[in-house]
Amino acid sequence: MRKIVKILFLVVIAVLLGVVASVDVDAKVVEVAPQMPEQPAAVKDTCIKDCSRCEIDCIYEREDAMDSTADAVVGDEFEYVSGSDEFETVSNDEFEDVSGSAEFEQATFAEEVDAEPLVNKSNKRLLVVVLSLFLATALAGIFVEYPQLRNLRYFFLLSSLVIVGFGFGGSCPCMLKSFDNTFLLLTGHEIKWASLVLFLGLIPITFVFGRVWCGWICHFGALQEFIYKKSKWNFWKTPKAQKVLFGVQIGVFVFWVLWLLIGQKSYVCKYDPFVKIFNLSINGAVNYIVAGVLIVLSLFVNRPFCRAICPIGFVLGWVARIPFAQKLHIDTVCGGCGKCETACNKGAVSGIKLQHHKVDANACMLCGECMEQCPKNALSTDKTAIKQTK
Numbered sequence: 317m318r319k320i321v322k323i324l325f326l327v328v329i330a331v332l333l334g335v336v337a338s339v340d341v342d343a344k345v346v347e348v349a350p351q352m353p354e355q356p357a358a359v360k361d362t363c364i365k366d367c368s369r370c371e372i373d374c375i376y377e378r379e380d381a382m383d384s385t386a387d388a389v390v391g392d393e394f395e396y397v398s399g400s401d402e403f404e405t406v407s408n409d410e411f412e413d414v415s416g417s418a419e420f421e422q423a424t425f426a427e428e429v430d431a432e433p434l435v436n437k438s439n440k441r442l443l444v445v446v447l448s449l450f451l452a453t454a455l456a457g458i459f460v461e462y463p464q465l466r467n468l469r470y471f472f473l474l475s476s477l478v479i480v481g482f483g484f485g486g487s488c489p490c491m492l493k494s495f496d497n498t499f500l501l502l503t504g505h506e507i508k509w510a511s512l513v514l515f516l517g518l519i520p521i522t523f524v525f526g527r528v529w530c531g532w533i534c535h536f537g538a539l540q541e542f543i544y545k546k547s548k549w550n551f552w553k554t555p556k557a558q559k560v561l562f563g564v565q566i567g568v569f570v571f572w573v574l575w576l577l578i579g580q581k582s583y584v585c586k587y588d589p590f591v592k593i594f595n596l597s598i599n600g601a602v603n604y605i606v607a608g609v610l611i612v613l614s615l616f617v618n619r620p621f622c623r624a625i626c627p628i629g630f631v632l633g634w635v636a637r638i639p640f641a642q643k644l645h646i647d648t649v650c651g652g653c654g655k656c657e658t659a660c661n662k663g664a665v666s667g668i669k670l671q672h673h674k675v676d677a678n679a680c681m682l683c684g685e686c687m688e689q690c691p692k693n694a695l696s697t698d699k700t701a702i703k704q705t706k
C-alpha cells in the first residue's frame with residue numbers, strides 16, 4: 317500500500333511540474349513614453365544587492381514600479397489637457413453616471429481579477445525549481461530503500477549544492493524564507509503564495525517518503541556535509557549530547573517564531589550565512605563571524621546548523637514522529653553489534669552493546685549509511701521488509 321501511495325505522489329509531482337513548465341507566460345507589455353527606462357535602476361539594484369527578498373518579490377516589485385511609472389507618464393500627459401476649459405465643458409452628467417455606477421465598477425473589477433493567471437511570469441520559474449526539488453526528494457525516498465541506489469546520495473547532494481546553492485545563490489528558493497513567510501502570512505501580511513510552496517510542500521512529502529530532503533537534497537546540509545571531516549571527536553554523538561542539541565533546537569525554534577511574531581518581519585536572509593557563502597558576498601563583521609563559526613563547526617561536527625538551529629529540520633523531525641510516517645526502523649533481530657551506531661554521523665542510532673539499538677526519528681535524516689553496515693539487514697524504512705539474513 318505504501319509503495320502505491322509513493323508512486324501516486326511521484327506521478328502527481330511529475331504532472332504538476334509538466335503543467336507548470338508548459339504554461340505559456342507572455343511578458344507584460346506596458347505602453348510608455350520612449351524616455352522611460354526599461355527597468356527602474358533603483359529596483360534592479362535593490363533586487364541584486366538585497367538578498368532579503370525572494371526573486372518572486374523582486375519581479376513583482378519591478379512590474380509594480382513599471383506600472384506606476386507608466387501611470388505617472390500617462391497621467392501627466394492627459395492632466396494638462398484635461399485642465400483646459402474646453403474639455404471641462406464637454407463633460408456631462410450622462411458620462412459621470414455611467415462611470416460611477418456600481419455595475420460598471422463591479423464588471424471592471426471582475427475583469428481585472430479574471431485576467432490574473434495563477435501561474436505567471438513572476439512565479440513560474442520558482443514553481444518549476446521547487447517542483448523539481450520535490451521530484452528529486454520523492455526519488456530519494458525510493459532510492460534509499462535499495463542498496464544499489466543509496467550511493468547516489470552524494471550525487472544528489474553535489475547537484476543540489478552546485479545548481480541550487482551556487483547556481484541560484486542559495487536564496488531562491490530559500491527554505492528559511494519560505495518558513496518565515498508562512499508565519500508572516502498567519503499574522504496578516506500579504507505574502508505571494510508561491511513563496512510558501514517549498515516549506516508547506518515538504519510536510520506531506522516527508523510524511524510519505526521520509527526525511528530524505530535533509531539527508532539527500534538540501535543544499536544547506538550539502539555544504540556542511542562536504543566540509544565535514546571525520547575525526548575521533550565523537551562526544552557530540554552521545555545520547556546526552558543529542559538531548560542537549562534537541563533542547564537547543566527547541567529553544568531556537570521558539571525564539572525564531574517569537575521574533576517573527578513580534579518583529580513582523582523576516583531577518584533571516586540578512587544574517588543567513590549560507591546565502592552569503594553561496595553568493596560569495598560576505599559583508600559586515602556579524603556575517604563574517606557567523607559564516608566563520610559555521611565553517612569551523614562543520615569541520616568537526618556533522619551538520620551543526622541542521623541539528624541545532626534549522627527550523628525546517630525541527631518541523632520535519634516532528635513530522636517523522638507521526639504514526640505511519642516513513643522513518644527508519646530496526647528489527648528485533650538486531651544483535652547490538654554497534655556497526656550502525658558507528659556509521660551514523662548524526663548520532664541518530666544509539667544503544668548498548670549486544671542489545672537492540674534504537675533510532676531517534678528527530679535526528680535521523682535517512683541518509684542510509686547505517687543500513688549498509690548492518691550484517692543482518694535489520695534496518696529498513698518498511699517494517700514488513702525487514703528480514704534476517706543468514
